[in-house]
Amino acid sequence: MKIINSTFDLKDKINASLGRETRVEWNKRKLDEYFIYLRGLEFQGLDGILDEAVFLWESGLYKQFMLSYEPSFKVATERVFTEEEALKNRLLSLAREYLSPSGARTVSLKITDQNVFKSLHNMIETAYFFNYQSSFIWNDILNIYFGGLPERLILGLEKFDEFSHTPQPTNEFFQKLAKTQITQKDTYDLNQKMFFLLMHIEDTIFGHNFGDFNEEYRPTEGHFIRLLAGCSAAHNNREFTAPEDIIMAYKTFFKLIKTDITVYKAPQSIIDSIPEFTGYLVCDKCGVSHGLGPDDSPEDYSDVCDCGGHLVYKDSI
Numbered sequence: 001m002k003i004i005n006s007t008f009d010l011k012d013k014i015n016a017s018l019g020r021e022t023r024v025e026w027n028k029r030k031l032d033e034y035f036i037y038l039r040g041l042e043f044q045g046l047d048g049i050l051d052e053a054v055f056l057w058e059s060g061l062y063k064q065f066m067l068s069y070e071p072s073f074k075v076a077t078e079r080v081f082t083e084e085e086a087l088k089n090r091l092l093s094l095a096r097e098y099l100s101p102s103g104a105r106t107v108s109l110k111i112t113d114q115n116v117f118k119s120l121h122n123m124i125e126t127a128y129f130f131n132y133q134s135s136f137i138w139n140d141i142l143n144i145y146f147g148g149l150p151e152r153l154i155l156g157l158e159k160f161d162e163f164s165h166t167p168q169p170t171n172e173f174f175q176k177l178a179k180t181q182i183t184q185k186d187t188y189d190l191n192q193k194m195f196f197l198l199m200h201i202e203d204t205i206f207g208h209n210f211g212d213f214n215e216e217y218r219p220t221e222g223h224f225i226r227l228l229a230g231c232s233a234a235h236n237n238r239e240f241t242a243p244e245d246i247i248m249a250y251k252t253f254f255k256l257i258k259t260d261i262t263v264y265k266a267p268q269s270i271i272d273s274i275p276e277f278t279g280y281l282v283c284d285k286c287g288v289s290h291g292l293g294p295d296d297s298p299e300d301y302s303d304v305c306d307c308g309g310h311l312v313y314k315d316s317i
Helices: 002-017 023-039 046-059 061-067 090-098 104-109 114-132 138-146 149-159 171-177 185-235 243-258 268-273
Strands: 279-283 289-292 311-314
Touching: 023 046, 023 185, 046 061, 046 185, 046 243, 061 114, 061 185, 061 243, 090 114, 090 149, 090 171, 114 138, 114 149, 114 185, 114 243, 138 268, 149 185, 149 243, 171 185, 185 243
Parallel strands: none
Antiparallel strands: 279 289, 279 311
16 A cells, blocks of 8 residues: 555656646546536435535544444454344345345346345444444444344435334335336436545545555445435335435435434344354364353363364354
8 A cells, every 4th residue: 555655646746746737636626526516416405415425524524434444443252143143133134035146137237236235234333333433342243233223224214213113124125125226327327426426535535545445435335325225216116216316325324424323222132142152162173163152061062073073162263
């Protein structure tokens, strides 16, 4: 990254000395062009989300949110969900059943597929850390997946904080969501222009230094907007997302950044049924590990793995 930055810096110095446009000047020009273009579109609510984008940028909230995306110290627990545990989450189960796996067809048609859906929990995790600012313990992971916010977002969108109880997704909703796609010219254009607007805001904030994490963050944010827009379209019985769906997606996303989502907690029944592991039995031959809950003891299990290797108890892996 330092080599790349040095190359950019050298080019900027050369361009500046020759009276040419530097990267910073180019980025500012492109940012102004996107703002002017988008301000000229006559979509209801668009000016509002552009104003909100400026507020989040100038207040520093957008910067801090992006920096919360993937800090190396974010997760302190080594515990992950087993497949059986993950499928206790009805939302994940329905997404797996109805949304197509990502492939050439879904990508080319910009269909809401499983890869797009994955962005939901990635962005909620980012928002959670943004508010929490401490390494996650296991209960935090349970809150993110079972606290009800994912359901609130896809079913309530901008009004996700107005439910008195967690809403429940239906098969019918996911059947509609699976058909949504961004292919209409005006919708695709708006989505692309907003994507690039925020990209240039990021470049203004971080300069050359945002590139290493931007490679993952920017596509994830883009998929999150597509997912929310697809949900908006599905609620309105549309297969093709419309400009108002893109605007609703950004309203929801920007509100998420400003909301303390740590108030959404997993129910005690989930905490009790999916406990943190207190240790692991690890095969010294194949490396497969078996997590032990608080009520488990190594003596309760055979010390021989299915592969014939020996299972060794470890506090962590």
